[in-house]
Amino acid sequence: MKILVLNAGSTSMKYCLYDMGGEAKVLAKGLSERIGIDGRTSLTVDGEKMVFDDPLPTHEAAFRLILALLTDPARNILMDIRELNGVGHRFAHGGWHIGGNTLVNGEIRRYIPGCHDLTPLQSPYAELCIDACTALLGAHVPQALVCDTSFHATMPKRAYLTPLPKDLREKYHIRRYGFHGTSHQYVAEQAALLMNRPLPELNLITCHLGGGCSVTAIEKGRSVDTSMEYSGISGVPMGTRIGDLDPHIQCYILEHEGMAPAELQDILYHRSGLRAIAGVGPDLREIEAAAAAGNEDAKDAVELFCYRIKKYIGAYFAALNGADAIVFTAGIGENSPGIRAGVLEGLDRLGILLDTARNESCRGKAGKISPDGAPVAVYAIPTDEELMIARETVRLIQMQNA
Ligand code: ADP
Numbered sequence: 001m002k003i004l005v006l007n008a009g010s011t012s013m014k015y016c017l018y019d020m021g022g023e024a025k026v027l028a029k030g031l032s033e034r035i036g037i038d039g040r041t042s043l044t045v046d047g048e049k050m051v052f053d054d055p056l057p058t059h060e061a062a063f064r065l066i067l068a069l070l071t072d073p074a075r076n077i078l079m080d081i082r083e084l085n086g087v088g089h090r091f092a093h094g095g096w097h098i099g100g101n102t103l104v105n106g107e108i109r110r111y112i113p114g115c116h117d118l119t120p121l122q123s124p125y126a127e128l129c130i131d132a133c134t135a136l137l138g139a140h141v142p143q144a145l146v147c148d149t150s151f152h153a154t155m156p157k158r159a160y161l162t163p164l165p166k167d168l169r170e171k172y173h174i175r176r177y178g179f180h181g182t183s184h185q186y187v188a189e190q191a192a193l194l195m196n197r198p199l200p201e202l203n204l205i206t207c208h209l210g211g212g213c214s215v216t217a218i219e220k221g222r223s224v225d226t227s228m229e230y231s232g233i234s235g236v237p238m239g240t241r242i243g244d245l246d247p248h249i250q251c252y253i254l255e256h257e258g259m260a261p262a263e264l265q266d267i268l269y270h271r272s273g274l275r276a277i278a279g280v281g282p283d284l285r286e287i288e289a290a291a292a293a294g295n296e297d298a299k300d301a302v303e304l305f306c307y308r309i310k311k312y313i314g315a316y317f318a319a320l321n322g323a324d325a326i327v328f329t330a331g332i333g334e335n336s337p338g339i340r341a342g343v344l345e346g347l348d349r350l351g352i353l354l355d356t357a358r359n360e361s362c363r364g365k366a367g368k369i370s371p372d373g374a375p376v377a378v379y380a381i382p383t384d385e386e387l388m389i390a391r392e393t394v395r396l397i398q399m400q401n402a
Helices: 059-070 106-115 123-137 150-154 166-171 181-195 247-257 261-270 273-278 284-292 296-319 330-335 337-344 356-361 385-401
Strands: 002-008 013-019 025-033 040-045 048-052 084-091 143-147 203-209 213-219 222-226 325-329 377-380
Touching: 002 059, 002 123, 002 385, 013 059, 013 385, 025 059, 040 059, 059 123, 084 123, 084 385, 106 123, 123 143, 143 385, 150 181, 150 222, 181 203, 181 213, 181 222, 181 325, 181 377, 181 385, 203 296, 203 330, 213 296, 222 296, 247 261, 273 284, 273 296, 284 296, 284 337, 296 337, 325 330, 325 337, 330 337, 337 356, 337 377
Parallel strands: 002 084, 084 143, 203 325, 325 377
Antiparallel strands: 002 013, 013 025, 025 040, 040 048, 203 213, 213 222
């Protein structure tokens, strides 16, 4: 079964083509960037990366180019687009409209615009991709929405209820939904493999630290709490996103600045977080470099980031009554020994220890970074949300055909 996975952002479209027969095999992958600006598309096949500067005025143009690259006879990836058995889209917030992972049909397609308010950085662009697929592949090719929120559907009420008045909660479906679910689930499964233990026996705390950041408590393989609540700006502070915020601060700013809600939303999504403290960034590499060069604001940002993550780890250690392992993943979690060390510093009384040499040498690959025999194992594990989306797309197609 050939499955194409698409993950769209406002100016980008990540893609990965899998052959899902038996062991999943990546046939090709790449990224279209600067959509609507100028355009740049990469294609990697068998480890060889090519870059194309064709203009990309729209997401549909990007998808058209991706299909052309994948079906170019010179490359022998796909003979024809009819070889594609399905497309899996990353969909950030299934919310109450869509619920969980699903194949797209007329009814689901109509619900999609209702999700845009919740994930303005993601779902409008997923919609563009879905329409581009329908236009260029035909409506008969199954398309799946695989939601970041699905893995967190197992949270108990005490974790997901938001203590607002019932009428407001119900009218706006306000509760904790959680995000990065496919990533948390993937690294939890990988951690179980590395520990050589069944996932349903393990309590884990997974830290997805990338452009967006979230921490999840996983009890016996199921998400029981997670740091992002209703939207992707809550929880730990991120490169430009605020993270948890005393709600009074928002009311105060709106009132005293005479600011429109959309303006404040822009500040909370794009002008807050680590960059707002550091004065540089938001890429953590820039912030770490500035801190290493003695920039006090950048040092504050790094310390705040590590401390806020550590507090979630402490909270989830309590929620789970102890954890078997802690897992770091995504761009920062996989690549920054400094952040991992800062987060775990001073947690030895919880049995959480770091092996400095292992931590330093583990960058962009899976590895144990705690000493052997420590009560809590610590791992860095590269995430693979695309593979999870491809697997789920196959499962949904097979269920429909059964
Ligand atoms: P997303 O998919 O959410 O955009 P990623 O998981 O790719 O994000 O993570 C992106 C972030 O990872 C970047 O903002 C950067 O801060 C961080 N990052 C990537 N490589 C490194 C590194 N070597 N050291 C520290 N941080 C890194």
